[in-house]
Amino acid sequence: MPLYVGLAQALLRRKPYFTEVRVDTFSRNYESNTYWLIAEQKAIVDLGSLTTAKQLPLDEACCIILTHLHYDHTAALDQLRLSGSTKIMMHEADAKAIGTSASAAHFFGARAPQYHVDTLLRDGTRIDLGDSILRVIHTPGHTPGSICLYEDNSKSLFSGDTVFPYGGIGRTDLPGGSSHDLVRSISRLAKLEVSILYPGHGEVTANNVNEQIKQSLTFAKANESPE
Ligand SMILES: [Zn+2]
Numbered sequence: 701m702p703l704y705v706g707l708a709q710a711l712l713r714r715k716p717y718f719t720e721v722r723v724d725t726f727s728r729n730y731e732s733n734t735y736w737l738i739a740e741q742k743a744i745v746d747l748g749s750l751t752t753a754k755q756l757p758l759d760e761a762c763c764i765i766l767t768h769l770h771y772d773h774t775a776a777l778d779q780l781r782l783s784g785s786t787k788i789m790m791h792e793a794d795a796k797a798i799g800t801s802a803s804a805a806h807f808f809g810a811r812a813p814q815y816h817v818d819t820l821l822r823d824g825t826r827i828d829l830g831d832s833i834l835r836v837i838h839t840p841g842h843t844p845g846s847i848c849l850y851e852d853n854s855k856s857l858f859s860g861d862t863v864f865p866y867g868g869i870g871r872t873d874l875p876g877g878s879s880h881d882l883v884r885s886i887s888r889l890a891k892l893e894v895s896i897l898y899p900g901h902g903e904v905t906a907n908n909v910n911e912q913i914k915q916s917l918t919f920a921k922a923n924e925s926p927e
């Protein structure tokens with residue numbers, strides 16, 4: 701399968717919780733990373749690219765979990781016909797703004813994607829994949845309904861565009877963004893024990909991740925706009 705990236709599998713061999721996490725990080729123009737989680741139930745995290753979507757057995761996935769509504773994470777959903785068994789999940793605060801300029805589609809010269817969210821997520825929602833559970837952490841800042849997903853056993857964090865490797869943070873100058881909320885959200889992430897970070901863009905990292913998140917917090921505080 702062309703979507704496979706060796707790095708993620710190597711990392712997971714060290715901490716084998718998900719049987720496999722396949723990552724699409726082929727650098728095209730703009731798409732986010734797409735994660736294909738193989739637990740007892742299969743799940744997808746973010747789906748910006750139709751090319752990627754067409755290569756995945758979508759009907760085998762119980763759910764497509766969207767970290768937030770931006771175009772680069774959701775564009776493929778506009779054109780997919782999913783069987784009813786694959787549920788689309790998103791935080792309620794972002795789901796409200798689907799189809800509007802809050803998707804930032806205009807940045808990509810596109811119209812806002814339209815799709816139906818089956819399951820509205822909230823802070824603390826548990827997404828049960830059988831042998832592992834993803835816990836939803838509401839992390840507003842990049843968008844009002846941004847979420848991260850944390851899996852306790854492998855200490856995995858899927859961070860969307862809230863934090864990126866090596867101290868990176870999501871931008872807060874798009875509609876609904878808040879540098880104050882971002883600081884609060886990253887403060888919560890900094891309290892977690894994280895072994896592997898799966899960001900919305902960039903590389904998967906298992907290199908002293910807690911330290912990386914602390915760097916993101918420092919950076920976010922330095923960028924917090926005065927009010
Ligand atoms: Zn993004």
Ligand SMILES: [Zn+2]
Pocket residue numbers: 768770842861
């Ligand atoms: Zn984004």
